[in-house]
Amino acid sequence: xxxxxxxxxxxxxxxxxxxxxxxxxxxxxxxxxxxxxxxxxxxxxxxxxxxxxxxxxxxxxxxxxxxxxxxxxxxxxxxxxxxxxxxxxxxxxxxxxxxxxxxxxxxxxxxxxxxxxxxxxxxxxxxxxxxxxxxxxxxxxxxxxxxxxxxxxxxxxxxxxxxxxxxxxxxxxxxxxxxxxxxxxxxxxxxxxxxxxxxxxxxxxxxxxxxxxxxxxxxxxxxxxxxxxxxxxxxxxxxxxxxxxxxxxxxxxxxxxxxxxxxxxxxxxxxxxxxxxxxxxxxxxxxxxxxxxxxxxxxxxxxxxxxx
Numbered sequence: 001x002x003x004x005x006x007x008x009x010x011x012x013x014x015x016x017x018x019x020x021x022x023x024x025x026x027x028x029x030x031x032x033x034x035x036x037x038x039x040x041x042x043x044x045x046x047x048x049x050x051x052x053x054x055x056x057x058x059x060x061x062x063x064x065x066x067x068x069x070x071x072x073x074x075x076x077x078x079x080x081x082x083x084x085x086x087x088x089x090x091x092x093x094x095x096x097x098x099x100x101x102x103x104x105x106x107x108x109x110x111x112x113x114x115x116x117x118x119x120x121x122x123x124x125x126x127x128x129x130x131x132x133x134x135x136x137x138x139x140x141x142x143x144x145x146x147x148x149x150x151x152x153x154x155x156x157x158x159x160x161x162x163x164x165x166x167x168x169x170x171x172x173x174x175x176x177x178x179x180x181x182x183x184x185x186x187x188x189x190x191x192x193x194x195x196x197x198x199x200x201x202x203x204x205x206x207x208x209x210x211x212x213x214x215x216x217x218x219x220x221x222x223x224x225x226x227x228x229x230x231x232x233x234x235x236x237x238x239x240x241x242x243x244x245x246x247x248x249x250x251x252x253x254x255x256x257x258x259x260x261x262x263x264x265x266x267x268x269x270x271x272x273x274x275x276x277x278x279x280x281x282x283x284x285x286x287x288x289x290x291x292x293x294x295x296x297x298x299x300x301x302x303x304x305x306x307x308x
Contacts, residue, residue, distance in 0.1 A: 129230050130260060135173075135203050136228035139193040141221055144177075147193075152176070156195045163218045163225075164209040171198035194228055229260075236261035239277035246284035253288075 139159065147155040153172040161169050175195035197203050210216060210225040217223060229237065240263045247255045247265065254266040263274040265283070274280035 126230060126232060126260075130233060133228045133230065135198075135200050136194055136196050137203060137206055138226045138228045139195065139223060140190075140226065141223035142190055142193055142218065143221060144190045146219075147175075153195075156193065159218050159223075160195075160206055160225075163216045163223060164206060164213065166205070166209070170202035170206065172196070173198050233260045236277075240274075240280055243274075243277065243280040243284040246281075246288045250288055 139156070142159065152175045156175045157169040157172045160166060173196045175193060177191040177193055180191060197206070206225060207227060215222065216225065237257055237260075240257065240261070243263060244255065244257075247253050252268050256264050258264055258273065261275070261277075263277075263280045265272050265274065265280070267287070272283075274283070
């Protein structure tokens, strides 16, 4: 049965082919040609649309690029102008810096010279001030007003003769109390009295006698007599006080202050001069540092210490 049915189908197909007429073929070809024409038209339209869009986009991009290029060129021109101005400014600054550096070098050299000159003049002024005080002595402890009712020069001359047991009255050119600020203390200490002696030999005699006499008094008042140093010299000499306290009354030790502020120490036959108070203290501490501050005698009468 299968064979019979297959034969029937083949026969039907052959009959259909036999039924197709030339007119039908023409219609089909016409439809195909029409379709081809439509497709070609559609393709052309699509291509034209794409070309149009591409042209529009290209025109838009060109416009934007042109604007962007214009802006970039303007910015570049601005940057170039600014860079040129900054280059000119930097050149001016470099030139100014060079001139300033040269000026600074000259000023530093001049400053160094002036500092050396100021130091020289300062030392000279200090030396002149110290020399102007060579014949001055400072008396501490005299009651305020004790000199009233008499010439102050005559009063000081009498104080020196009586307190130091001098053979004659030293000649005093002038004397005065030191100036100081007013104080609210109920019983302030008396101001020191500065006296200028006429003869320098009297100054050396008075200071030597004051150094040799442990306790000085006048009318029952304890007094002290010192050289009249400038404040700077007095401060520098005071820095040696600790060393002098340790050296005082030590066996085999002789010491004394040299002007303006030098400590001369003779220990076991060897003499050393100290200009640095720290080194002098180190020496004294090394050899005589077993003394405490409470054990040290107070040097009221001779600020320059030992017997030299």
